[in-house]
Amino acid sequence: MNILITGGAGFIGFNLVQQMLKTKNRVFVVDSMITGSSENYKKYLKDPNYKFYQIAIESAEFLKTFSKINIDRIYNLACPTGPPNIKIYGEEIINACTTGMQNTLKLAKLKKAKYVYTSSAEIYGKPLYFPQAENDLGLVDPQGWRANYEEGKRIGETILAMYVDKYDVNALTVRFFNTYGPGMSLSDTRVVPRFIKQALLGEEITIQGDGTQSRALCYVDDSVKGLILAMEKGKKREIYNIGGKTEITVNNLANLIIKMTKSKSKIKYIYRPNHDSDRRLPNTAKIESLGWKQTIDLKEGLKRMIENFRERIYKQKSN
Template sequence: MNILVTGGAGFVGSHLCERLLNEGHHVICVDSFFSGKIENIKHNLKNPNFRLIKHDVRKPLLKELGSEKIDRIYNLACPASPDQYQFDPILTLETSVIGAQNMLKLARRTGARFLQTSTSEIYGDPLEHPQKETYWGNVDTLGKRACYDEGKRAAETLCKDYRLQYGVDARLVRIFNTYGPRMMFSDGRVLSNFILQAFLNEDITIHGDGLQTRSFCYVDDLVEGLIKRMEIESDDWLPVNLGNPDERSILEVARIVKQKINSKSEIKHLSEKEAPNRMGDPRQRCPNISRAKDFLGWEPKIGFDEGLDKTIADFKKRLENKPHVAVFTPSFLPMKGPAEEKASEVMEQLAGWEFDIFTARLDKKLEKETHDGRMHIYRLGSGSILDKYLLPVRAALRAKKMDKKYDYRISWAVMASYGALAATLFSWIAKGSKPMLLSVYEGDITEKMLKKGKMLAPIYKFIFRQAHRWQVIGQMNEQQRAWLEDERKVQAIRIDDDKKLLAKRTKEMFQELEILSTRL
C-alpha cells in the first residue's frame, strides 16, 4: 500500500514509518521539522520505498503528491511535548485543526482511510479514573496546555463530521504517555527529563510532591495499536485509548531512573512558582483499555522495566555525541575578565553540551587550539592586537567549516562586541538557521553600559537586531531586573547571583533556542 505519515520524522512517527517499511509498504513521510528530526529517519532515506516531503500540514498537500494514489493516512503532525507545544501555541493549535482538516480533505480526494492520533490530554485533569473513551473530560480551555488540548478536541470533531458529511473513513485513537528510543532530550516529557538529568548528574526535578501519577506505554506497543486501529475492518470509528494501564507515581519513576543509571543526582521538588510552565498538569493519568482489548485485541506487551532499559541505552548512546554550541567571544581563558569567567562557569555547569569557542589569539604564546573537557578553544590569528578586529570574519568562516561536522543548533555571543559581530555574520552565512543568544556582561548597567551604548549605538543596534534571545548579567536592583524581563523580554541576572542559577537560566535559553532552530 501507499501510506502517508504526517509527523513522520517525530518520535512516534519515525517508529511507525520504520514498521510500515518493514512490512513492505511504500511510505511517504511528511514533516515540517518543527519538532521532528532528520536523524530519526536518516537511515530510511536510501530505501526506495521511502519518500520524504518537507511540508507544513497547515498548507494543503496537493502539488507535492500530484495524482499519486494514497491508501492510508496516519495524521501524527503536531508538537506533542509541553515545551514544544507551548513554545508557539498558535502554531500548535493551527497544526491540530487546520492540519487535520487539510489531511481529511486529502483523504476525501484520494479515498484513503484516515487515522487521527488524538491524545489523553483531551481528558484534562480527569475526575474519572482510569479514563474511559466515554469520559468527556475536565479541561481548562484557557490554561497553559489549552492550545494542545483544545486543538486535539477540535480535530476529533472534524473527523466525526467529515465521516458523517462526506463519508471519509476516519478513525480515532487517544494516545497516553509514550516513551522509548528517539525521544528528544529535554523536551518537557517526564521520562526524557529524568533520564537526561540522571546521566548528567543534575538534580532530578519533580514538580510538586511527586505523588501525581502517569502510565507509560513503550513506543513499539503503541505502533502496534495504531496499525491495528487503522486496519481493522469495521464501521466503528469512535475513539480507542492506547496506553499502558501500569500506573506509577512520578516520584517512584524518578527513583527507578536514578537507581538504573546509578546516578549521583539528587531528587529535587519544585514549587509552582519555580516551574510555572507546569501549571495545569493533571494529577492522575491512566487509560482504561478495555475497548482496545475487546475491539482490537490489543494490549501492551513490553513491561516498564524492559522498556526503560532500552530507552536508557538509547540515551546513553546518543549522549556520546553531545550537541555542540558555537561560542563567539573576543577573548577567552587564560585571559581573564568578568565575562570570560562567567561564561566558563556556565559551560562547566552545562554538561549536556560541548562548546566550540572561537576567539582572538591576541598573544603568540597562546596555543592556537586547546581542549579542556567539553570546552574546545580555537584561537584565531597571529597573536597580535589585530586579531580581534579580524575576528568577525575569521570566526564566522571557521564556524561555517566546522558546522558541516557538528551541525550547530545554537550560536552564543559573549559580549556585544567583536564576538557578537562574528556570531551575526555566521548566522547570516547560515541564512538565519542558527539562532543566536547574546549575553551582555556589565558591572554597572545604569552607568557604564549606557555610556558605552551612546558611542557604539549603531553597532549595538545592529547586533541586537540579529540576536534571537538576549541575556544581561550585571549590577541591578529588583525593579531594573523586572523592567528588563517583563517590559523588554530580556533575561536579566544579577552578577552576584549563584553561578548555578546563572547556568540554569542559560540552559533555559539554550533549550528554547534549540526549539527555535527547528522553526528557522
C-alpha cells in the same frame, strides 16, 4: 500499500515508519520539522520505499503535492507536542489541529484512504473518572495555558467526526496516553526523557511539585502496535485509547531511573504549573477487543531507553 505518515520525523511517527518499512509498503513522510529530528528523517533517505517531504500539513503545498500520488492509508501524527511547546508553538498547534486536520481529511476523501488521527489523553483535561474510557468527557479550561493543545486535539476530533458524517470518510481516532521509548528527543522535557538524561549526566533530577502525581506509561513499540491495529481493524468514527495500565508516581519513577542508571543524581523539587493532571489512567478495553495488549513492562522499556539515550548522549559529546 502506499502509506502517508504526517509527523513521521517525530518520536512516535518515526517508530511507525520503521515498522511500516519492514513490510512491503511505500512510505511517504510529511513533516514540517518544527519539532522533528533530522536524525530520524535522514535515516531512510536511501531506501527506495521511503520518500520525505518537508511540508506543513496546513499548507496549500500539502494538498497539491499529494493530489497526484495514490495513497491507501493516512496516519496523521503531525502536531507539536510536550508542555514547553504548548506555549512556544501554540499557534502552530492550532493550525495543525484545524487547517492541517481538514487538509489531511480532504486528502483521505479524495484518495478514499483509511485515516487515523492521533489525539491525546489531554482531551480528558481534568479527568472525572478512573480509568478513563473513551466516552468520558473530562474537563478542559478553554483558556488555560494547556488549552492550545487540549482544545486543539478536541477540535481535531470534531473535524474528523464531521468528515465521517458529511463525506463518509473512513476515519477514526486513537488517544495516546504517555508514551516513551527510544527516538524521543534528547531535549524532550517530559518526565521519562528528562529524568533519564539528567541521571546519565549526573545532574539534579527535577520533579515538578511533590512528585506524588502518577503516570501510566506505555512503551512506544506497544503504542505503535495499537496504532497499526486501529488502522487495520478499527471502525469508522470510533475512538480507541492506547496507553499503559500500570501507574507509577513521579517520585518512584525518578528513584527507579536513578537506580537503573546507577546515577549519583539527587532529586530537586521545582515549581509545578497548574492544569498538570494528578493522575491519568486509560481504560484500554476497546483496543484490547481488537487484539491489543501491553507487552513491554516499565523496567524493560526503561532499560532499552536508557541504553539508547546513553549511546546518543555519548555520540553528541564526542562530536
